[in-house]
Amino acid sequence: MKMKSTTYARLSTMMFLEFFIWGAWFVTLGTFLGNNIQATGGQIGMAFSTQSWGAIVAPFIVGLIADRYFNAERILGVLHLLGAGLMYMMYGSESFSTFYPYVLIYMICYMPTLALVNSVSFNQMTDPAKEFSLVRVFGTIGWIVAGLVISFAFRWDSETGIADGLLKNTFLMTAIASLVLGVFSFTLPKTPPKISKSDKVTVSDILGLDALKLLTDRNFLVFFISSILICIPLAFYYQNTNPFLVEVGMANPTAKMTLGQGSEILFLLLLPFFFKRLGFKWTILIGMLTWGIRYLLFAYGNAGDLAFMLILGIALHGICYDFFFVSGQIYTDSKAGEKIKSAAQGLITLATYGIGMLVGFWVTGKITDNYLLDDSTHNWLNIWTFPAIFAFVVFIFFLVAFRNEKIEYKNG
Numbered sequence: 001m002k003m004k005s006t007t008y009a010r011l012s013t014m015m016f017l018e019f020f021i022w023g024a025w026f027v028t029l030g031t032f033l034g035n036n037i038q039a040t041g042g043q044i045g046m047a048f049s050t051q052s053w054g055a056i057v058a059p060f061i062v063g064l065i066a067d068r069y070f071n072a073e074r075i076l077g078v079l080h081l082l083g084a085g086l087m088y089m090m091y092g093s094e095s096f097s098t099f100y101p102y103v104l105i106y107m108i109c110y111m112p113t114l115a116l117v118n119s120v121s122f123n124q125m126t127d128p129a130k131e132f133s134l135v136r137v138f139g140t141i142g143w144i145v146a147g148l149v150i151s152f153a154f155r156w157d158s159e160t161g162i163a164d165g166l167l168k169n170t171f172l173m174t175a176i177a178s179l180v181l182g183v184f185s186f187t188l189p190k191t192p193p194k195i196s197k198s199d200k201v202t203v204s205d206i207l208g209l210d211a212l213k214l215l216t217d218r219n220f221l222v223f224f225i226s227s228i229l230i231c232i233p234l235a236f237y238y239q240n241t242n243p244f245l246v247e248v249g250m251a252n253p254t255a256k257m258t259l260g261q262g263s264e265i266l267f268l269l270l271l272p273f274f275f276k277r278l279g280f281k282w283t284i285l286i287g288m289l290t291w292g293i294r295y296l297l298f299a300y301g302n303a304g305d306l307a308f309m310l311i312l313g314i315a316l317h318g319i320c321y322d323f324f325f326v327s328g329q330i331y332t333d334s335k336a337g338e339k340i341k342s343a344a345q346g347l348i349t350l351a352t353y354g355i356g357m358l359v360g361f362w363v364t365g366k367i368t369d370n371y372l373l374d375d376s377t378h379n380w381l382n383i384w385t386f387p388a389i390f391a392f393v394v395f396i397f398f399l400v401a402f403r404n405e406k407i408e409y410k411n412g
Contacts, residue, residue, distance in 0.1 A: 003124060003131060010188060011121050011135045015143035017181040018117050021080075022110070023143035023261075025087070026051075026159055027254055028150065030243040032167040039096045041372065045365020047096075048239045050104045052358035054111030059346060061112040066119070068193050076116040077185030079109045080178045087175035091168055123191040133268075140265055146260040147174075151255030162246065207298040211336060211344035220335050222401045223284075227328060227348060231356025231393045232363055233291055233387030235318070239364045241298075245310065246378055256314060263318030271322050280331050280407040281398075287323030288395040291315050295388035297382045299381050325352070334407050 033047055045207035058326035066075050086106040093099035117139075118132075125131045150156050156166040204210055214220045275283050294313045301309030328348065336344035367386055371379040 003126070007124050007189060008135065010109055011124060012138040014117055014120065014181070014184065014188060015135050015139040017146075017177055017184070018142065019139035020111060020142035020146045021083075021174055021181065024150070024177060025090075025170045026238075027147060027257055028167055028170055028242050029160065030239050031157065031246050031253075032170070033096065033099075034243055035162050035246075036165050036168060036185075037094060037099060040365075041368030042365040043096050043100075044239060044368070045104050045361040046362075046385065048099060048235070048360050048364075049361040050100075050107035052354050052361065053104065053110065054107035055349065055353035055357070057108050057348070058111040058115060061108075062115045062119075066112070066116060066193070070193065072119045072123070072191035073114045073185050073188040076113055076120065076188070077182050079116075079182075080115050080185060081182035082109050083173045084178035084182055087171050087178055091171035091175060109327065115358045120188055120191045122188050137265060140261050143365065144261050147254045147258035147261075151252035157242075157246065157252070157254045159183040159249075209343070209347070211340045211347040214335055214340075214344060214347075219402055219405060220332075222398060223328065223331060224245035224348070226284075226288075226352060226394055226402075227324075228356040228359075228399045229397075230288060230291065230324060231352050232294065232360040233391045233394075234320075235357055235360025235364045236295070236384070237320075239361055240368060240383065240398065241314070244378075244384075245303075247377055248310075248380070250310060251303075251308065256311065259311065259314045260317030263315050265318070267318035267322045268326065271326060274323070275327060275330070278395050280327060281402055281404050281405065283323050283327045283397060284331075284402075285395060287320055287327065288398060290319040290323070292391035293387045294320060295384045295391065299384035299388060311390055331407055335398055 029047060030044050033044045039047070061075075067070050083106055086102050086109065089102045090099055090106070093102065121132060121135050122128050150170060151158075154166070154169065155161050156169055163165065215224060242253055243256060250256065271283075274286070278286070292366065294316045297309040297313035297316075300312065301307065303310065329345065332344045332348050333341060338357065368383055371382045373379060
């Protein structure tokens, strides 16, 4: 049975707001912290790493509460209402010591909502493989709209806007959007708990530790290690790209960064073609290689006659992300089998967004501080060279250690 158009509209609105909220403050976070409250690179790394702590805690909230006691849409509503209050407190923060506790608690509240919006969506779908992408694409559109609003509607990320401290308004805008989604969530289709209260759920179940047996497979172990390692250069993109573009004088940097989300949509559509032609190993390798190329473009480009290099580096985000992470999800799904499929995906999420990104943000902060110059600018050539080399090393490791195997592409 086809999904009702009204249900599709409600789910699409939910997904739009979910990712508008994330894109409305997270992209410019590094720029805000460095310029508005004079945070160091290490402190900025701490702020970004709250995403990883949220990813580590999220399975417990979803697995112990959402799946057992309360409807998913109600928990989604409560978490976003709490998020609205925390965002308002971040809006009023004037020092890193007051800002950090709010962003930490916020991300612990926000990261579980990524799973909850998926649960609400899947619960209304008879054919998720065909229907989910049509809903999920509105999330990417929401992220893009947030960037365009910041740069073009309000010009908060302009040179004068940053100097006047206007970037703090991103938190106020996010607080309003969170309030809207929090209230709207209570009108979403009912998504009751999936697990009986009497059923035992262990920490092993929640963290996907049942999938650890997959690590006895040489190829999966190589993929697992590579997934953790590649998240170290990935952290450089999330944490440093917006401050870098601002510092080198790129106009409308937040809007230009939405090219990355646009390319995500394009290459997600092209992924089946490449996956079928090249196979899993070479699709993954192209993603890794592109990461290294992207950072070299950042290292040697500028906001003047070589601005095209910076734009191209941003536009490569779709290949970097889709060819590694989406291909990796397909690979994990094929290796796990029905019984531990969810556990395996949970394990990879914990490894990447949890462990890998946590280490990555710490390393990014240390290296960024190390190349801070006396005039408060940075030696970006050296900063971007590190993740470029690191990505190439991971590329060589995977090329040599992973033995080619045939994996079928399954859409959804």
